[in-house]
Amino acid sequence: MEFVITEGEGKSRMRISGRLDTLNSEKFEKRIQELLPLTKDLEIDCANLEYISSSGLRCFLFLLKSAQESKHTVTLVNMTAPIKEVFDITGFSSMFNII
Numbered sequence: 001m002e003f004v005i006t007e008g009e010g011k012s013r014m015r016i017s018g019r020l021d022t023l024n025s026e027k028f029e030k031r032i033q034e035l036l037p038l039t040k041d042l043e044i045d046c047a048n049l050e051y052i053s054s055s056g057l058r059c060f061l062f063l064l065k066s067a068q069e070s071k072h073t074v075t076l077v078n079m080t081a082p083i084k085e086v087f088d089i090t091g092f093s094s095m096f097n098i099i
Contacts, residue, residue, distance in 0.1 A: 003031050012039035017048035020056030028059045036066055040073070047078035052086055064095060075099060 001024040002017040012035055020028060035042065044063075052060075067074045076098045079087070087093040 001027060005035060007039065010040040011043065013043045013045060015045040015048065019051040020049060020059060021051065021053035022055040025055040025059045029062055032063050032066060036070055036072055041075070042067065042072060043075045043077055045078050046076055046083055047080065049080070049083050052083055057086070057090060057092060060092060060096070073097070
């Protein structure tokens with residue numbers, strides 16, 4: 001799992017590459033905790049997200065809850081069909097703004 005973060009005026013973009021699973025979900029949550037206080041709007045680029053486990057979904061739930069509590073917006077972009085299918089099946093698609 002690799003994260004590349006770019007920041008602009010009140011907006012940050014995080015590109016995720018690789019697998020989001022039990023082995024690296026803690027790393028993802030830590031990056032979110034570091035990033036959210038620094039930005040108003042967060043965009044997560046999922047184009048290179050290859051796999052997401054239930055632990056990875058829990059991370060996205062943590063992200064959503066943290067963002068809502070701090071009045072931030074989260075947008076998921078460039079989601080591949082297999083990852084989008086996981087979000088659809090689990091109902092996560094209805095919780096996130098997905099472009």
